[in-house]
Structure formats: structure tokens, C-alpha cells
Amino acid sequence: MMFDRDQARMVLAIFVVAVLAAAIVGLTDIFTRGPIAQAQKEALHKALVLVLPKHANDAQADLLTVAETTIYPGKDALGNVRGFAWEVIARDGYSGSIRILVGVRPDGEIHAIRVTNHLETPGLGDGIVKNHDWLQSFAGRMLEGTRWKVKKDGGDFDQFTGATITPRAVVKAVKGALAFYNSHRQAILNAVEEQNAKPRGAKVSEHGMKLETKID
Amino acid sequence: MTKSEVFYDGFWHNNTIFAQLLGMCPLLGVTTSAENGFWMGAATMLVLLGSNLVVSLVRDLIPKNVRIPAYITIIAAFVTVVGMAMNAWMHEMYLILGLFIPLIVVNCAILGRAEAFASKNSVSDSVVDALAVSAGFTFALVVLGGVRELLGQGELFGFALFGDSYPDVLMFILPPGAFIALGFILAGVNLINRKLKQRAETPLAVTTTETAEAK
Numbered sequence: 446m447m448f449d450r451d452q453a454r455m456v457l458a459i460f461v462v463a464v465l466a467a468a469i470v471g472l473t474d475i476f477t478r479g480p481i482a483q484a485q486k487e488a489l490h491k492a493l494v495l496v497l498p499k500h501a502n503d504a505q506a507d508l509l510t511v512a513e514t515t516i517y518p519g520k521d522a523l524g525n526v527r528g529f530a531w532e533v534i535a536r537d538g539y540s541g542s543i544r545i546l547v548g549v550r551p552d553g554e555i556h557a558i559r560v561t562n563h564l565e566t567p568g569l570g571d572g573i574v575k576n577h578d579w580l581q582s583f584a585g586r587m588l589e590g591t592r593w594k595v596k597k598d599g600g601d602f603d604q605f606t607g608a609t610i611t612p613r614a615v616v617k618a619v620k621g622a623l624a625f626y627n628s629h630r631q632a633i634l635n636a637v638e639e640q641n642a643k644p645r646g647a648k649v650s651e652h653g654m655k656l657e658t659k660i661d
Numbered sequence: 662m663t664k665s666e667v668f669y670d671g672f673w674h675n676n677t678i679f680a681q682l683l684g685m686c687p688l689l690g691v692t693t694s695a696e697n698g699f700w701m702g703a704a705t706m707l708v709l710l711g712s713n714l715v716v717s718l719v720r721d722l723i724p725k726n727v728r729i730p731a732y733i734t735i736i737a738a739f740v741t742v743v744g745m746a747m748n749a750w751m752h753e754m755y756l757i758l759g760l761f762i763p764l765i766v767v768n769c770a771i772l773g774r775a776e777a778f779a780s781k782n783s784v785s786d787s788v789v790d791a792l793a794v795s796a797g798f799t800f801a802l803v804v805l806g807g808v809r810e811l812l813g814q815g816e817l818f819g820f821a822l823f824g825d826s827y828p829d830v831l832m833f834i835l836p837p838g839a840f841i842a843l844g845f846i847l848a849g850v851n852l853i854n855r856k857l858k859q860r861a862e863t864p865l866a867v868t869t870t871e872t873a874e875a876k
Binding site for chain 2: 451454455458459462463465466467469470473474477480481483484485487488541562564566567569606607
């Protein structure tokens with residue numbers, strides 16, 4: 446016999462505990478999967494409402510994928526595109542990565558930005574969430590004509606008292622987002638047009654045809 | 662031990678933070694504000710309640726040699742469940758505390774209670790112990806979080822108390838501030854304990870002077 450009685454009991458005990466623990470975790474996963482997806486969707490919805498210009502569509506349902514980036518387009522009731530939002534990640538913050546949702550108008554001007562997730566120091570770096578004047582200072586900026594640096598580095602954006610690394614990382618990431626838009630603008634606009642052309646309701650597709658002329 | 666003795670012991674006399682100085686990782690990590698401290702404490706309470714309950718239920722069934730891996734598996738299961746539940750129903754708080762929730766598994770205070778208490782005591786005593794220990798832990802987290810939030814940002818539970826002119830003392834928000842604040846809090850706790858001890862040691866003298874004064 447390979448196991449004596451005591452060893453067999455040990456193996457059995459650990460086995461039963463592990464199976465039960467796995468069952469409980471698995472059951473919880475089944476019950477929470479829906480609510481977690483819902484909570485994430487709601488959190489994203491709240492942020493999208495803030496960063497996109499006034500829109501009538503469900504930007505999450507209309508998502509586009511251009512150059513491996515998920516883009517949420519905001520459209521008015523007629524299907525005319527009002528703006529785009531997508532997430533950029535700044536990895537050079539003070540701690541961990543900072544996720545920023547950037548909303549731009551079709552001409553490449555920033556409508557608004559919001560930080561959706563970060564691990565920066567509360568009271569220092571979290572000004573990127575709490576400091577509304579600072580967030581507002583991004584509105585209306587374009588890639589050209591803006592010095593995309595914090596003031597300490599000779600740019601247009603304030604740093605915070607005691608925290609330069611965090612805003613510096615955000616400014617850099619937002620600049621990167623605009624550069625991405627400028628180089629993929631045509632592809633993004635084409636993707637919207639294609640989406641509007643699909644028969645999802647006559648109204649939308651009809652006006653989708655006019656999109657190109659409207660924007661340029 | 663009676664239930665109230667178990668409670669006093671877990672909440673104050675053997676407080677995880679103030680007396681045992683265990684669980685320093687969540688303590689330093691999340692106590693930048695009173696609210697974060699509170700929710701971290703609440704999550705720990707759920708885990709400890711679950712693990713103490715289950716460990717005391719199965720205490721006679723698990724062979725001694727494998728009890729530690731068995732307890733850790735039980736604790737890890739509860740931590741995962743609490744983390745998922747928080748992600749689902751308290752999404753915003755999860756985004757703030759998410760990093761620290763899985764670390765509850767390695768909070769030695771929890772394995773400590775399973776090993777030192779729940780594995781040797783009845784189910785009802787173990788539940789009382791879990792409530793007491795985690796309430797004491799939460800209390801310590803809220804006190805330290807409150808002190809750091811107040812000194813560091815001039816706020817308490819997010820409400821500004823000193824107005825905009827308060828010069829934020831950045832050090833208290835950063836980890837060194839946690840150690841410094843904890844040092845002063847521990848000094849205060851020792852002072853209280855000394856007073857309690859003095860009072861307990863001189864019951865007769867106090868009663869006689871009091872009666873004398875009353876007359």
C-alpha cells in the first residue's frame with residue numbers, strides 16, 4: 446500500500462476543502478459575472494456622457510474598432526457623428542497605469558477627458574480626478590497650437606503642488622491620443638460611415654451617407 | 662472565557678493593530694482616508710467571519726498536519742468571493758481598494774485567528790471572536806485613516822473641515838506619515854491602557870476616597 450491511513454486522511458481532507466472552495470468561487474463567479482459587467486458598463490457610460498459632446502446614441506453599442514483600438518462614437522439623433530471617445534493608458538505615472546477616456550470632436554479638438562482608473566497617491570496625484578479646473582484645461586485643445594507639457598517643463602498645463610509626475614504622464618498620454626486620431630482620422634470616419642450604412646433603421650443610414658460632406 | 666471576555670480581548674486587549682501590530686500591509690496601503698480604512702475593515706470582517714465560522718465547524722475533521730494549507734484555502738476562497746461581490750455591487754470602492762483585497766489572504770491576522778482561536782473553540786465563540794477582532798481592526802484602520810486624512814488633506818470622510826486655506830501636510834498622505842501617525846496612536850493606546858491598569862489595581866483606595874468625598 447502506498448499511503449498509510451493517516452496520509453490518506455490528509456489527502457482526502459485537502460482534496461475535499463479544495464473542491465468545496467473551488468465550487469464556492471465558481472458559483473460566486475456565475476452570480477457576479479452579470480452584475481460586474483453591468484457595473485463596468487455603467488461606469489463607462491457615466492464617463493462617456495461626460496467626455497463626448499451631446500449625443501443621442503448608445504456609444505457603447507455602436508463601438509468601432511480601428512487600428513486595434515476600441516472607439517465609442519457619439520452621434521446625434523440623425524446619425525451625424527458628434528465626437529469619438531476612446532481609452533488611452535499612461536504607464537509612466539507615479540504608481541501603476543492611469544486609464545484616461547479622451548473625447549474628441551470630429552475635427553480633432555478635445556471635448557473633455559476623464560480618468561477612469563488610477564492608483565496615484567490620494568491627495569497628491571489624484572488631482573487628475575478631483576481637480577475640475579485642471580481637467581477643464583484640456584477642453585478645446587488640439588494637437589497643433591498646444592505645448593503638450595506641464596508648465597514646469599515649459600508647457601501649457603498646470604502641475605499640482607507636490608505632484609508633477611502624474612499630470613505629466615496624463616498630458617503625454619492625451620497628446621498621444623490626439624496624434625492617434627490625426628493619423629487614423631480617415632479610417633475612423635470611414636468606419637462610422639460603414640456602420641451607418643448598415644440597415645439598422647432607414648433614418649440612420651440615410652444620413653450616414655451625408656457624413657463625409659458634413660465633416661470636412 | 663465568556664462571550665464578552667472574548668469580545669474585549671479581540672477588540673481591544675489583543676487588538677490586531679494596537680497590540681499585535683499585525684496586518685501592517687493593508688494598514689499602510691489603504692489608510693489614506695477614513696472611508697478607505699472603513700471599507701477595507703468591512704471586507705476583512707466578511708472574510709474573517711467566514712473563515713472563523715468554517716474553520717471552527719471543521720476543526721475536528723481536518724488532520725493537524727495539513728491544517729494550515731486547508732485554512733489558507735478556506736480563507737482564499739472567502740477573499741475571492743468578497744472581491745467579486747465588491748466588484749459587482751460596490752464597483753467604485755472596488756476600483757480604489759481592488760489592489761488590496763486579494764492581499765487579505767496573506768493578512769496574517771486572519772490565519773492567526775483561524776489557527777489560534779477558531780481551531781480550538783466553539784462555533785459561536787469563533788463568530789464572536791471574528792466580529793471582535795475585525796471590529797477592532799476596522800476601528801484601528803478608521804482612526805489611522807482619519808488622522809492621516811485630517812492632517813494630510815484637512816478632511817474627514819471627504820468633508821473639508823478646515824476650509825481651503827488648510828496647508829495640506831503631504832507627508833501624512835505618504836507611507837512615512839502612516840508610520841509616524843501610527844506611532845503616536847500607539848503611544849495614546851498605551852497611555853489609555855496604563856490608566857485602565859492603574860484604576861484596576863487600586864479599586865479599594867478609589868472607593869474609599871470617593872465615599873469620603875461623597876460624605
